[in-house]
Amino acid sequence: MRRIITAIVYNKSGVLSRITSVLNRRQVNIESISVGVVEAEISRMTIVINVNTLSEAEQVTKQLNKQIEVVKVSDITDDPHIERELALIQVNAPMSVRSEIQAVIAPFRADIVDVAQKTIIVQVAGTHDKINAFIDVLRPYGIKQLARTGITGIKRG
């Protein structure tokens, strides 16, 4: 089962390896980790993992909480929350199909952020599934490069 875990950590060197080491040791498969500094000295991580049971997920949160440089860990999967992933996609776009592509991406609220002679780069944000769907739509045109951030998430309310 997929679980979304957020961790508030000190922004110190080596913190990320402490976190991944805890997960690796417990044979937990990491789907994605995204990190960013949110305050002076404080970073926020969103970790998406795949585990078999709820108690495994609970053990992961407890073990992460034990790390001295971790301020707080929460499993937000079952709470109302917002999750977002960002993708940048460079797609083949000869003049003949440009307007078609524009029409196709509009419902996804994607933006064109770069235009070259034969290609464009589009940017899209949303849930993991939405981005998968979006990529499927663009694939027939020929994707040249694709970058995704992994999930970042936050509790609602």
Next chain:
Amino acid sequence: MKNQDQEIAQKMSGAQLLLKSLQKHDVELVFGYPGGAVLPLYDALYDAEIPNILTRHEQGAVHAAEGYAKATGKPGVVIVTSGPGATNVVTGIADAMGDSVPLIVITGQVATPGIGKDAFQEADILGITLPITKHNYQVRDVEELEKTIDEAFHIATTGRKGPVVIDLPKDISIIEGTYTQRTKPVNLISYQPTTNPSQLQITRLMEQLKKAKKPIVLAGAGITAANAAKELQEFVERYKLPTVTTLLGLGTLPADCPYFLGMGGMHGSYASNMALAECDLLINIGSRFDDRLATCPSQFATGAVIAHIDIDPAEIGKIIPTDIPIVGDAKNALEKLLAFEPFEVDSQAWQELCIERKQKYPFKYDRENKDEIKPQRVIEKIGEITKGQSFVSTDVGQHQMWVAQYYPFNFPNQLITSGGLGTMGFGIPAGIGAQFAYRDRPVIVFVGDGGFQMTNQEFAILNENGLNVKFVLINNGSLGMVRQWQERFHNERRSSSVFDGQPDFIKLAEAYGIDAVRIMNPATVDSELEAAFAKEGPMLIEVIVSNSEHVTPMVPAGVPNDQMIGVE
């Protein structure tokens, strides 16, 4: 910096600053081994009031520090050089992590400009020890050093205790920094162990105890760490609770306490294992349900309500699903349990059954055999000679389990053994470390002929420091515990477990200036042991035993506790 601090602020080198900080934390001695990266530190030690005990191997230093820490409950301190010095203490750090031993390990590091450049004697000790420390630091600014040491002591000695590594680059130990004699308590907002258990959960536990017909207590090392043996005994006696201990929980109840059923688990007593299997309420205080105890988690105490008291919330529910989770220090928890209005537990039949089993199925060996010395007898006899009052350090293997079975432990911290990691080579230096802590109390080391050869070089420091440790070498000419498993589970194929030739251990001891005696006559073993123990000073007592003995009874790995083999 505040004005007040400035008044006592002094400039000194990083090395001096470090030693000053150790003094502030009441460190009486350190165990260590010098080298290039810690030369400034050893130079400062030359004038310091804290002696450095120069072991003959860094592994000896770290196990000695563990022995000191296990005997006293105070943190052991180790200083080693970078690279090979640091990697030589890895086993001891992992051992301390396994048994939650407070330890401060100071590793030298190459100077900061060389870090990350594969400099001479550089090893990434932060990376190497990351998974086997409670926390680790690399000091990159001399002005951070004092604070780092304060934090390290705080982390090592609070909550669930454990090892902390401080990696000190050589240049940081040379340059001058400010020593302020900080007295502010350490406050790490991200590290706030819960020590006071929830009253609600305590009440739930007591309500359950009122209803219980077959309650037991499982006592682990958490009792010793929290200094709660007295409270445990009072609780057990008040409610007449049959009690099982773990290996590291031995000594938390005195051996003659009528409710003490013995150690549980793989080589535990029949009475303990049956009690674990049949109880209807299991009160675990400070044990982590290790697989040597809970040999088959899916079929462990299946009919019981499980209450688990532990300072580390991550231990609760990790192995065995818990009905009543109680996060807190064992002493606080027991005090709250004792504060309850006392009541009668309707469990007399159960108590009688447990005690009857203990009497009917004691640990057994062939006492009639007059042809060979029985290792069990040796331990039993030494228990009698020392009246169960000696500190006892063991190495790992069969002799360790026989010590657990036959030595009568009477006080917490008495047994100094490697439980979690099962580290051969631990016994000799750990016993020496314990003797440094208690110069005038008897210390015995039990060791096999295998483990003896891993760290016997530390004999060198006995006479140097005027120590008085008795080493009992149980020589079965083999790696006994490995051989036992091969004989039981691998068709008697003794692959690499029987020694072809052994050194003359007596001569070896004599080479270090240590008195030594070899005991090989079954008829006189008792009197020879008495004579040896009557002598003053350090001594090696080698006892030649059969090489076919097995530790029994046994719960094979992965099998439920009540399916013991070797019970008649």
